[in-house]
Amino acid sequence: MATPILQLPAGNPAEARTRNVSARAHTGRTLPVFVLSALLATGQMYIPIPLFTAMKADWNVGAGVMTWIISAFAFGYAGGFVLFGPLSDRFGHRRVLVTGMIAAAVVTLLTGLAFSAPIAVGLRIVQGLVVGSIPPAIMAYVATRITPAHRAVVTMSVATSFLAATVLAQIVSQAVVDAFPWRTMFLGSAVGFTALAFALRAVMLEDAPTGRDKPLLHSYAAIPAVLRIKPLLPMLIAGALSMAVMVGVYTGIEITGVVKGSGELLALRAGALPVMMALPLLAMPLARLSKPGQMVLGVLVAAVAMVLATFEGGHLGVLTVLLAVLVGGLGIIAPAVLQTAGELGGEARAAASSVAMFSFYVGATVGPIVAAAAAPHGFSMLAWTLAILLVVALGLTTLGMRLQRKASAATTAHDIAQVAQPA
Known part of the structure; x- marks a missing residue:
């Protein structure tokens, strides 16, 4: 059973923040939202693979161009880890995670509306960058706010979700493109990011960030x-x-x-x-x-x-x-x-x-x-x-x-x- 969240009395904000560090998240409420967030985030890399034929026909481009739709996201995603990993420790895991989900919703929506391959490639870099804020914040939150007795299970579940997204995203994407236009997959993902942003804000504890007294470059x-x-x-x-x-x-x-x-x-x-x-x-x-x-x-x-x-x-x-x-x-x-x-x-x-x-x-x-x-x-x-x-x-x-x-x-x-x- 998860340790109950401490009720912080009104008064000294610094004292309240200190006490909040010891609060533990409710595992049963947090884990499903984290798993879905991990699947949706990492799945964005792979959802275009089943869409290649439809996207090529729409944009009138070759297979070589389409592979950059994957590589562009991966490039931005990799950069997002390095950029946002230290920032989540500095400004708060909840704040960075929720903000990243909302930004991902906006960029994913724009990607689904792209009318040419070059524009889509550029948007995929940005999409990967903002989505890259999600995994580091999730893993850092698990390491600091989940009850230690539950931490191994939650870590393994989230890590498996990142891996399972490789296949699950392609299966869902293929099922969607068989029945609907390819853009539906991106529009649906944008809705998913928005819904999960509100869910994360509801289940995560308030931030107790550390290290703001040090220069920003110290984080890197x-x-x-x-x-x-x-x-x-x-x-x-x-x-x-x-x-x-x-x-x-x-x-x-x-x-x-x-x-x-x-x-x-x-x-x-x-x-x-x-x-x-x-x-x-x-x-x-x-x-x-x-x-x-x-x-x-x-x-x-x-x-x-x-x-x-x-x-x-x-x-x-x-x-x-x-x-x-x-x-x-x-x-x-x-x-x-x-x-x-x-x-x-x-x-x-x-x-x-x-x-x-x-x-x-x-x-x-x-x-x-x-x-x-x-x-x-x-x-x-x-x-x-x-x-x-x-x-x-x-x-x-x-x-x-x-x-x-x-x-x-x-x-x-x-x-x-x-x-x-x-x-």
Whole structure:
């Protein structure tokens, strides 16, 4: 049961804010709204994929232009993590989150009304930027205002929602475009952002921001320090490549036309949902491995599935299973990278997590570009290209493990020397 919210007496505002820090959110009311917000926010990257054919016909552009609809959002989304992550700690998670939802509603509405591809690409960058304010604020709120006993469940539920949005958004988008004009999906998303903004304002506790007495640039000072953590850098790049594969494979399938008909596409996308739902159940068994070990396992599983897909791309049933396995492997990688970033970041844990999420969506920006280059040569070429990216990710993960072991050994040696040194 969640700790009841404290009733703050009227009086000294500073004293009231201090007491409000100890208040805990009601988990039962907060979790559903956070899950829906995570699905809607991250889903904005993927909803255009089933709309490609309709959007191309409306704007009279080629497939290469359409891939920028995905990459533009991913670019802005990545920037939003770094921009708004520190700001949410400074100005308040509730304020930044609600404001971000309202801004996302406006920009999403404008994107749905865009009358040309270049305008839509520009709006998608802005859309990604403002939507990028949502995940950092949610995760920071969970870490500080959710009852500690409930925190692991809420964190896993929200993280799974970010991943599940990859498939769920495409399924919903495909169902909508089969019955309505493609713009309906964006207009409906704008309504969803507006409704969730009011819901978030209702269920979240009032802000108790800290750090306003320090210069604004102080909020971003930890980011360059995170980038100097040598063991972390290869793992961040590996995570980025993994996300590039995740976005690239679904984008490439749409471009190659290897799967015909909306029914087959729907089955292909829905096939990964059971795996995504099962990922939280794997958290305990995976905890027996180190975080880099989990990354190696995830990359290996994903790489094997992608290589096998090069030979079985023409068989819908087999391809559906292989893509589900691929998603499962990639789903292991992202949480491991995030947790590794938090551990290696030390006191700069929040900044390290923001940088890790930034790297993921830099990779997501690259995914559609890779798909646009490889897909015209057939699904087999697309699959081999993505498999090579996973092999590179495996090498980088191994490098990160070695650097981490060296750093750990050096720290241990230094501590022993300090103890042995005579007083």
